[in-house]
Amino acid sequence: MIETETVAALSTEQLVGDILATIEREREREIVARRFGLFDRKETLEQIGEMLGITRERVRQLEKSVVTRLRTSAEQGTLPHISDFQAKLLEQLNAHGKVARVSNLTALIAEDPNRVEQARTAFLAKLCPELIVISEDDHFYYSVAIKSAYDEKSLKAAVANIIETIKKIGEPESIEKIAEQAKISDAQQAEALASTSKALATLNNRWGLIKWPMVNPKNIRDKIYVILKEHGKHLHFNEIAEAIKASEFKRKDVTTQAIHNELIKDKRFVLIGRGIYALKEWGYAKGTVADIITEVLKKANEPLHRDEIVKRVLESRYVKETTILLNLQGKSQFKRVAKATYELAE
Numbered sequence: 001m002i003e004t005e006t007v008a009a010l011s012t013e014q015l016v017g018d019i020l021a022t023i024e025r026e027r028e029r030e031i032v033a034r035r036f037g038l039f040d041r042k043e044t045l046e047q048i049g050e051m052l053g054i055t056r057e058r059v060r061q062l063e064k065s066v067v068t069r070l071r072t073s074a075e076q077g078t079l080p081h082i083s084d085f086q087a088k089l090l091e092q093l094n095a096h097g098k099v100a101r102v103s104n105l106t107a108l109i110a111e112d113p114n115r116v117e118q119a120r121t122a123f124l125a126k127l128c129p130e131l132i133v134i135s136e137d138d139h140f141y142y143s144v145a146i147k148s149a150y151d152e153k154s155l156k157a158a159v160a161n162i163i164e165t166i167k168k169i170g171e172p173e174s175i176e177k178i179a180e181q182a183k184i185s186d187a188q189q190a191e192a193l194a195s196t197s198k199a200l201a202t203l204n205n206r207w208g209l210i211k212w213p214m215v216n217p218k219n220i221r222d223k224i225y226v227i228l229k230e231h232g233k234h235l236h237f238n239e240i241a242e243a244i245k246a247s248e249f250k251r252k253d254v255t256t257q258a259i260h261n262e263l264i265k266d267k268r269f270v271l272i273g274r275g276i277y278a279l280k281e282w283g284y285a286k287g288t289v290a291d292i293i294t295e296v297l298k299k300a301n302e303p304l305h306r307d308e309i310v311k312r313v314l315e316s317r318y319v320k321e322t323t324i325l326l327n328l329q330g331k332s333q334f335k336r337v338a339k340a341t342y343e344l345a346e
Contacts, residue, residue: 010081012110012117012120012121012124013039013120015080015081015085015120015124016038016120016123016124018080018081019070019079019080019081019082019124019127020032020033020038022070022073022079022080023066023070027052027062028062028065028066030048030052031048031052031059031062031063031066032063032066032067032123034047034048035048035059035063036119036120036122036123037115037116037119038116038119038120038123039116040116041115042119044056045057045059045060067126067127070127071126071127071129074127074128074129075129079127082124082127082128085124085128086128086129086130086131088109089105089109089121089124089125089128089131089144090130090131090146092105092108092109093105093131093144093145093146094146096108096188096192097186097188097189097190097191097192097193098145098146098149098150098189098192099143099144099145099146099149099150099155099189099192099193099196100143100144100145100192100195100196101141101142101143101195101196102118102121102122102125102141102142102143102144103118103141103142104195105121105125105144106118106121109121118142121144122142122144125144129147130146130147130148131144131145131146131147132144132145132146132147132150132151132152132155134152134155134156134196138198139197139198139199140156140159140196140197140198141195141196141197141198143155143196155193155196158184158193159193159194159196159197161182161184162178162182162184162190162193162194162197162200163197163199163200163209165178165181165182166178166200166207166208166209167209168181169181171208171212171214172203172206172207172208172212172214172215173206173207173208174205174206174207175187175190175191175194175202175205175207178190178194178207179191191207194207198210200215201215201216202215203215203216203217203226203248203249204226204230204248213225213226214226214229217249220254220258220259220262221262221265221266221268223244223247223249223252223254224240224244224259224262224263224266224269225266225268225269225279226247226249227240227243227244227247228240228269228277228278228279229279231243233278234272234273234276234277234278234318235276235277236275236276236277237256237259237260237263237275237276237277238256238275240259240263240277241254241255241256241259244259260275263277267280268280268281270284270285270286271286272284272316272317272318272319273317273318273319274319276318278318283315283316284316285316288327289313289317289319289323289324289327290327290331290333292313292316292317293309293313293324293327293328293331293334294333294344296309296312296313297309297334297342297343297344298344302343303337303338303341303342303343304341304342304343305340305341306325306328306340306341306342307340309324309328309342310324310325328342332345333345
């Protein structure tokens, strides 16, 4: 067995190559390499079976048999490099919550965490006696965990607990708050668990359900919504464009014109001033300044002094006071009934 420093100096291609060399039959080496995508893209049972002239079921049986033999060799300490590679993964997992997505784990140990590197990390982890590997499916990402901390059942139960806690909270929240309500003492461990689930997403240090735009904006409109919500106040469309470009969004190369177009189309956004938009959920309503004055007087159900009208209109419109006064004095639907006091005309 070689030293850890030597393993660190070897590429994963060399590590994988040395392990595959312990498999006597070339057909079995081919199956493992292609199924795990160790040198190229992953291939299906059907694709490999067609290439080798055997059934998909036979490919599956051979894959399972070879991996079992390799893992047994690893447990006996006769598989090259595995104990040292395992120590490398254990160090990272212990430092990052005892579980991690393969993509995140690969980023911690590889200079270029590309798809093939991720496949090699998953394959090598699968052979490590002190680790468990969660296969990717509709609910989980390909993940690795420390066996002494979790088995597959307990890990998935812990993730389910986090998902249910987030559903009860009902909105994106910090992982610290989620961990507290889920009764998980270590927030880092809670975050590590959450990262394995395809039902969850994170943005701006808050976690939520993948279907929530605040943590997983899918289009320009969702990104605009997140920016306004995060700022908590109205913004000019130019400011929104700049905020998107400076954000943590995966795709943020959008034009100012595209943002303006989406603001106009989406009912979640209300124009409250010249190029200035707010969220409808904040109590803003669409309409002209005259429309807003009309609503103010209707709700009051009595004459109001112009200063009070201006004050109430400014609660839902970001316009100059003179614009409000000009509408009040120049529109036929408003009638002055006393000095600087107005009501709706008949």
